[in-house]
Structures are given as C-alpha cells and as structure tokens.
Amino acid sequence: MKTLTQHLSQYALYHRDERNILTHYLGIPLIVIAIFSLLSIPLFSLGAITLTPTLLLFTATALFYFRLDLRFGLVMLLFSGSCLAIALWLAAQPLTVWLSSAISLFVIGWVLQFIGHYFEGKKPAFVDDIVGLFVGPLFIIAELSFKLGLRKTLQQDIEQIAGKTH
Known part of the structure; x- marks a missing residue:
C-alpha cells in the first residue's frame, strides 16, 4: 500500500493551481x-446499530486514513464525522427533500470540481486512479x-514530487 506522501503527491500532480484547490475546499x-x-439506506440492524452503506464507507475510509497517518486520521475522523452528521440529518428529511437536496449537493460539488480542473487544465486525479x-x-x-504552517516536511516532500502551487 502507498504511503501518505505517495498518495498526496500523486493527487497533488493534478492539483497545483490554487483556484482548483479552492473549488475543492x-x-x-x-x-x-x-x-x-x-447511501444511508438501512441494510439491516444489529441491536442498536443500523448497518448502512454509509456506515461501511465511513468505517473503511476512517481505517484507510488512520493507516496512512494517525494525526490526519484523527482530523479526517472529525471531518468525515461532521459530513456524516449533516448527511444523516438530511436523510431524515421527507423523501423529496432528502433526495433532491442530496442530488443537488452532489451535482454542485462535481460542478465545482470540474470548474477547478478547467483552471488547472488537467483531468481529475480519480480518472487515472480510483x-x-x-x-x-x-x-x-x-x-x-x-496553510496553517503545519506538516512542513510533508509539504516539502509533496512539492519535491508535484511542484509548488501557483
């Protein structure tokens, strides 16, 4: 399995334009x-826990991030957990509100991604590596x-491979 530096450097090769990175935020x-x-549709319940594709995805990605780096794993747990809380609130809304809102967020998110990649002049990274x-x-x-001045060594390692942002 690739290291944190390898994953981030590979991804960074497609993301050197600051405008592209801003759209990704x-x-x-x-x-x-x-x-x-x-993906929050229940598959089945195990006591108090309802198993959903969302829960499986959340758990798998958390394990992936923790395997790469403990500090980033913790931050990603907060990020993903916040996204999960919003998603579950949205999923609890009436069907038409839930579905139209979730689809709209998905489309808007991808439109922003593709606008960013227009500025970058490169295709999204997942096209070459899922x-x-x-x-x-x-x-x-x-x-x-x-941007906060943290993880400077990691930043330097990534910039050696992918170059600086512009």
Missing part, C-alpha cells in the same frame, strides 16, 4: 455529504494544514 465536502446521505476519490478529502485537509 467546497466541492469535496458537498460530495461527501451527498454520498453519505444517498483511489483518488478517497484521497481527495485527505488532500484538502492536508492543504489546509499546510
């Missing part, structure tokens, strides 16, 4: 909320941490 959370909401769909949320958290 909003687009990616909207997509995550929409997917969590759309794992990019899971790295995207981690990438925006990493980029925010770099």
